[in-house]
Amino acid sequence: MTTLERPTPLPTMTDKIARIDAICDQARILPVITIAREADILPLADALAAGGIRTLEVTLRSEHGLKAIKVLREQRPQLCIGAGTVLDRAQFEAVEAAGAQFVVTPGVTREILQAGVESDIPLLPGISTPSEIMMGYALGYRRFKLFPAEISGGIAAIKAYAGPFADVRFCPTGGVRPDNLLSYMGLPNVMCVGGTWMLDSGWIKNGDWAAVEKCSAEAMALLEG
Template identity: 40%
Template sequence: MSNILDTISKIGIVPVIAIDKVEDAKPLAKALCDGGLPCAEVTFRTEAAAEAIKVMATEFPEMVVGAGTVLTTDQVDEAWEAGAKFIVSPGLNPKIVKYCVEKNIPIVPGCANPSDIEQAIEQGLKTVKFFPAEAAGGLNMLKAMSAPYNKMTFMPTGGINAKNIVEYLSFAPIIACGGSWMVDKAMINAKEFDKITELTKEAVKTMLGFEMKHVGINMPSEEEADKVASDFESLFGFHKKVGNSSIFAGSEVEVMKTPYLGANGHIAIATNFIERAMYHLEQKGYVFDMETAKYDAKGKLAAVYLKDEFGGFAIHLLQK
């Protein structure tokens, strides 16, 4: 179960889908994958759900396809046989949870209060769905409710959108959020799959929040590095700050005292979630050099370089 949830955590956003026509399953799955979210929670609110799961799981085996709104053990069997990799329910039904646990089927049941969470703990679960998230009090409610349960993690769903996704995901106990704003049912029925791809890309972009942090310039000596930094200070008022291996001019320019990675230097790109950013870039074929990884005082990844150079510059991600 943990492997599936680990992957979902790296993806960050779980598109929640209600699909009426099986014929839409394949192009919808392609739209999500092309947009950067190879994941879907197909809700058992329509007759097409099980067959849609089967099509997605078969045609796109790289996708993490799950079944949502699962209310009976028969639906658990139907979804699992169709190829679902995880089960989600709107509430915590002890019978369904026990059934899934005994069969080693990953399940994320809905919880909206401490009593639900304690039932989940009793069943041996480590992750639950906070639902309906916004209607149940939103992030403030989840922060207050989760405080006594420091080993429980959450997947909020219900009212999550582009405006609050980063705030939710910034709360450490949240592994991912479910949302439907990029896969609105009306768009699916209208076969607006190109629009779904674009909204999915925008969702990933919003989540990761890439932005230029600084440019590093390689210089052959400390003396020459100091001259370049001084020039930036004189030109633009970027205050010079001398460090052990480099001299910063403001926060925008880092001048290396001796050449470091990159023929010309490096570019630092900040991101909201560095490990999720790595996952999404790796899905596009980019490779990271983990020997360059740097960690903060708590052992969390803080920075890491890509292996390739771009225009003579090395690129590294930086946790905001």
Template identity: 45%
Template sequence: MSNEPEIARLAACGVVPVVVIEDVHLAVPLARALLAGGIDVIEVTLRRPAALAALETIAREVPEILSVAGTVVTPAQVTDVKEAGAQAVVSPGFSEAVDDAMRAAGLPWLPGVATASDCMRAVAAGRLTCKFFPAEQAGGTSALKALSGPFPQMKFCPTGGVGLNNLADYLALKQVICVGGSWLVPADAIANRDWARVTQLAKEARERVKALRG
């Protein structure tokens, strides 16, 4: 596993909320609701115009949570998220151009992999901790077990189709450091400002992680 402290925090938390934020004003209360449930990391995806402002606001006003930028697919976005205060970056795939930009930015990066070819490119670049995406569609735990044969040095954060129903299956694998998922932050809960529900989902997830890890 990477020796970056940010990656260690993802592993310690065990679950990473993957968030789509439509309104920057919802960013801070959402982050605080997750913290109240025991989750101290958040991945804000660059899927909406408000994402960069949300990242910046969370980094400034809720510094106790690890701010991760997700869905970063271009070198220009790497620059943008660093300026916004992101402390780590996640991408759905791997590209040499983004890899170069991440090295220049000096931020921890989890590139996405789904196949053996993806893993070969990541290993060649020295990227040994990766996002496994889309996890369920790419074969789930059986695919991860198969990939760990030729790539025993790699660690993964499976995302895509992961929830409370299969959380235990993924975290039982020694090569999985954490999982990512949007089930922790339902779109309707965010839209309705139902922060109590977000906190409850966070608590349930953290309790499951603790129970699984002893």
């Protein structure tokens, strides 16, 4: 095999950790989006972006998830689009093919962790226990989503994890709201938070994109202090 025929090597786990850091540090708030209607894809993304939220986690919780990822990657290249609620290797491969720039899972299996090791794009695996952190840690993961954050110990748990897992950082998701946002973001081992409070179902159902934009802008303003 000549040099030209050799496959491009996969990014190292260190490279992918750096990419997750860049994505999450820039995002700070990662909206967890479930698309109920195909017609909502672009106006919802535009409303979030107008409010200052330009990194989006589009979940596979509806039939429109994969389509939304494809559409946004094609038509809104200025946004950073990730895939959420990825449950197995087949879904991982599907969102990768759709153009997702990162992947988020609600939990971990050996299969999904290995898929992340073997992929070009970074994986942010979901955990809720120290044992799950250790499972990912053994494969080189150092960045995790804590889910569901409040039920899994919230701020107190993240503080406790800083002891045995000093080089690990988290994206807490599940129960994060404007009234506890700053408490989470004030922790040194939190890189961003995930949330849905700017995605009120009534606003989206009624096409009230101005309300989505306003809520997003208010959330980002909280972080500006």
